[in-house]
Amino acid sequence: MYLQKIEIQGFKSFAQKTTLEFPRPGKGCPLVLNGEKISPNQLAQGLCGVACIVGPNGSGKSNIVDAVRWVLGEQSLKSLRGKKSEDVIFSGSEKKARLGLAQVALHLNNENGKMPIDFPEVVISRKLYRSGERDYRVNGNRVRLQDVLLLLAQSNFGQKSYSIVSQGSIDQVIMANPSDRKDYFDEAVGVKQFQLKRDQSLNKLESVWNNLRQVEALLTEIGPRLNSLTRQVKRLERREKIETQLQSLQKKYYGWLHHELNQQINELKPDLDKGEAELSSHNKDLREFQSQLNTLEKQDSRSKIFNELQQRYQKSLDQKNQLREEHLILQNKIELAKQRLVEKAVPLSLPEILGKLKTMEKLQQQIIDNFVSKQPAKLALVQSDLKQLGSLIRGLAQELENPSAKEKIKAEIDEELISDLKAVAADLAQAEKQVASVRREMEEFNQQEEKKKGKFFELQRQITTKQNQYNQLANKLSGLRVEMAKLETRKQDLRQEIKQEVKDLNWLEAYRAEKINESETWTELLRFKHQLDLIGGVDPQTVTEYHQTKERFDFLSGQADDLKKSINALEKIVNDLDEKIQVQFDTSFKNINKEFSHFFNILFGGGKAELVLVKEEISQQDKQDKAEDEEGVGVEGGILDKLMVVEEKISPKTFLKKKTGKVITGIEIIAMPPGKKVSSINMLSGGERSMASIALICAIIANNPSPFVILDEVDAALDEANSQRFAKIVNELAHKIQFIIITHNRATMHQANILYGITMGEDGVSKLISLKLEEAQKIVRQ
Known part of the structure; x- marks a missing residue:
């Protein structure tokens, strides 16, 4: 794995986007610069993997080192030569x-898989805005700072490691x-990643231990309550058992009583x-x-029929009287006409008079009979009969006074009068x-009313008889109902009692x-109830x-x-x-100690250099405390028992750190150049300290x-001779390590495959000038 390139934009003096590409370590390796690939055959045999950055003071060379530190997660503003986080952003110029x-952005070649991430190229980038917003990304994915630090530790480099040596800090x-x-x-020595994991594990162990103590405290609090609830539940279970027996006995008892009542009810x-x-x-x-x-007593309907008949009779009678009057008038007119022709009137004959008198007598007798009967109809x-009788009397008197028949003398009578x-x-x-028809209807109606009257009395007699029979039966039935009501009431009370007792x-x-013995069963019921009273209510x-407490207790357990x-x-x-x-520390420390002596001899041409471990000795009191702790938990005691004993004195993290015995607290450096005997490294000169530091770093x-x-x-701080010795060391290590060196030394520049020149214009922006030395050598040879 090696650094392919760095992209810087807006960081300190690099306002514009600047890309620096670096060669890979090894012999005869190709260069990749600005996207242009050069095969190994085009390069002269020699070392590659060394890039030098040169430039005048103040041009911004060290800003490249700060940029690398910053992207690798540096949080110390002092190390970045700033006071505020926004000082790393280009602050502008005139x-x-x-x-x-x-x-x-840092582009790392990971083809050999040294970095534990499944990508052949890893890009680690960091951004910062003036608003304070920031983010870290690995191959474009946002990550935490802790993730970046762990990834770097697993790859054996970081912003504070020996891989980056800032100006003046050699x-x-x-x-x-x-x-x-x-x-x-x-x-x-490459144990940083393990120490990070160890610290994380210790933090987790301390957190888990604290959680365990909290859980145990909760269990201690819940335990007594759970015991109390367990006793109450057992009482409740005993109570439920007695209640089950009681309920079974109650069903027998009340079921028998209910059966007896139902039987009596069914018989009745x-x-x-x-x-x-x-x-x-x-x-x-x-x-x-x-x-x-009721039908016979409906007077309204009979009166209506009678009134209708009476109205018809009266109407017919009125019509008859009117026609009779008209008839008499016409007769009078004809008689008057006859009188004018015949001067002697012809009186009524005796038979006619007698006939009319008989008619009046008959009508008179009918009136008397109707009046004597006192019947409404x-x-x-x-x-109406009286009116008719009066009309007959007046007619007879008129005919007697003015006879209508006269002796006719030959004369002409008006034919229209005769026709009328x-x-x-x-x-x-x-x-x-x-009139006669209506009279007959009225007489028939009266006869029907007489029949109805007889039927009315017969119905009253039948109703009286039937009512007496009904009353006798009702009295008997009332007794049966009372008895049934008593049984139903007893049954209802019994069901209410059953509902209250059996639910x-x-x-x-x-x-x-x-079938049961009611008294014995009742005594048994009372005994069960007494037992329930003794148990009491739950x-x-x-x-x-x-169940909730038990579930919580089991969950916490x-x-x-x-x-x-987890603690174990x-x-x-x-x-x-x-x-x-x-x-790993012991092995690597021995190797570093050996190499330190080797490179010290190269740089100083001899001398002695050695690294010495400083270990903390366990005090007598600590030994005694440790013995007491082991005695308290036993030799076979586990970590939990030991933590229980020591938790009041120290934290679990401190206990685990101290239990290993001797702890390495520091490293002393012994460096004696040839011909000198110094008791302390501080007695070396500045150049000697720089060479000793270079030897240690190498x-x-x-x-x-x-x-x-x-x-x-x-x-x-090196002179010409020591600079050449330093260049020799770089030449020795460059086949496996990629060097990026900021220098003013010509001997160091001589080992470089690429020279980057940094300059700064009037605008305060650092600019980059690059030179491939292989091409430059070809041009010189030509």
């Missing part, structure tokens, strides 16, 4: 306005205290139904007789017939009653609360078991990581090669 965005490792130097070496019901049927029959007869009587005829008289006589005869009535319909919600398993698993992971870190690189190494003017 000729160019400031920008609102800074972004840097001797920081040498001058650092042993503790800070230890952090530097953790990354140098046929007599009651028979009496009801007879009473209904008598009632029906009474209603029928009463209906007939006949009394109504008296008035005949017509009136015919109408009068017809009217008399109509259900549906079982009664299909229940087959068994809240029905207790079972629900018990399961969670506690899972947490304990995390302890195993931590122990495995500790072992792996220890093994030793680390040789032991744990980083994908690329960026060195910012690390050779600034």
